[in-house]
Amino acid sequence: MARLLPILFARLTIISALLLFPFLPPSFAGKNGGFVRSISRKDPGIKEEKLSTFRLYWHDVVSGRNPTSVPIIKPQKNSTTAFGMVSIIDDPITEGPELSSKLVGRAQGFYASASQEQIGLLMAMNFAFIEGKYNGSTITVLGRNTVFSKVREMPVIGGTGAFRFARGYVEARTHTVDLNTGDAIVQYTCHVIHY
Ligand SMILES: *[C@@H]1O[C@H](CO)[C@@H](O)[C@H](O)[C@H]1NC(C)=O
Ligand SMILES: *[C@@H]1O[C@H](CO)[C@@H](O)[C@H](O)[C@H]1NC(C)=O
Numbered sequence: 001m002a003r004l005l006p007i008l009f010a011r012l013t014i015i016s017a018l019l020l021f022p023f024l025p026p027s028f029a030g031k032n033g034g035f036v037r038s039i040s041r042k043d044p045g046i047k048e049e050k051l052s053t054f055r056l057y058w059h060d061v062v063s064g065r066n067p068t069s070v071p072i073i074k075p076q077k078n079s080t081t082a083f084g085m086v087s088i089i090d091d092p093i094t095e096g097p098e099l100s101s102k103l104v105g106r107a108q109g110f111y112a113s114a115s116q117e118q119i120g121l122l123m124a125m126n127f128a129f130i131e132g133k134y135n136g137s138t139i140t141v142l143g144r145n146t147v148f149s150k151v152r153e154m155p156v157i158g159g160t161g162a163f164r165f166a167r168g169y170v171e172a173r174t175h176t177v178d179l180n181t182g183d184a185i186v187q188y189t190c191h192v193i194h195y
Contacts, residue, residue, distance in 0.1 A: 047195045049165075056127075056188045058107055058172075059092045059099050063181035068092060075113060081120070085113040093127060097175050097185055105129035111145065121145040123154055127190075137161030139192060141170055147184075156192050168192035 039046075061068045073086035088110045095102040109125030123145045126138045138161065143154025152172040159166030168191045175185040 049193060049195055051168075051191065051193050053189070053191050056093045056095065056104060056190065057097045057101070057175060058186045058188050059094065060089065060184045060186070061091070061099075062087075063178075063183055072110075073112075079113075079116070081115055081118060082113040083116050087111055089125065093188075097187070099185075102131070104131040105134075107141075114144075115146070119147050121147060134162050137163050139163045139166050139168075139190070143170075145172060147174070156190065159192070159194055163192060163194045166192050166194040168194075 075082040075085035156168040
C-alpha cells in the first residue's frame with residue numbers, strides 16, 4: 001500500500017493537470033514575439049452574439065433611515081441646477097415597480113449634476129445582477145440623464161459574465177417621484193448586445 005501511494009499521487013497530479021488545462025490562459029506569445037495575438041471569433045470558447053432586452057425598476061431612496069443614495073459632494077451654493085452635486089448609489093433594481101417586488105440586482109455607482117442650464121446628471125453605474133444565470137454578471141451604464149425629460153437614453157458601454165462584450169442602450173422613464181422626500185422610481189428598458 002505504501003508503495004502504491006506515490007504512484008497514485010503521480011496519477012492524480014497528471015489527471016488534475018489535464019482537468020485544469022482548459023482553464024489556463026492561452027499563451028500570449030505572438031508570432032512576431034509581441035504580446036498580442038488574434039483569435040477567431042469562431043473559437044469554441046466564444047459564444048454566439050445575441051440581443052437581450054429587459055425592463056427593470058430602479059429605486060433611488062434618498063430619505064429615511066436607510067437611504068441607498070447618499071449625496072457626498074454638495075452643489076455649488078447659488079446653483080439652480082444643483083451643479084456640482086455628487087451622490088453615491090447602491091440602489092435596488094427590481095422586476096416590478098414596487099420595492100417589495102423581486103430584487104434582481106443593484107445599481108452601484110454615482111450620479112453627478114453636470115449641467116448649469118437644466119437638471120442634467122452624469123450617470124456612472126454598474127447594474128450588478130443577482131438573479132438566476134445572470135447572478136454575478138454586470139452591465140455598465142454611462143450617460144447623460146436629464147431627469148425631467150420623458151425618456152432619457154444612455155449608453156451601455158460594457159459588461160461582465162453573461163454580458164461580456166456588452167454594448168447597447170437603456171431608456172429611463174420616471175415611474176414615480178415623491179417630491180416631498182425626493183425618492184424616485186425609474187423604469188429602465190435595456191437593450192444589450194452581448195455574447
Ligand atoms: C454664483 O455666484 C458667483 C459668485 O458669487 C457668480 O459669479 C455666478 O454668476 C453665480 N451663479 C449663478 C447661477 O447665480
Ligand atoms: C448568487 O451568487 C452568490 C455567490 O456565488 C450566492 O451566494 C448567491 O446565493 C447567489 N444568489 C442567487 C439568487 O442565486
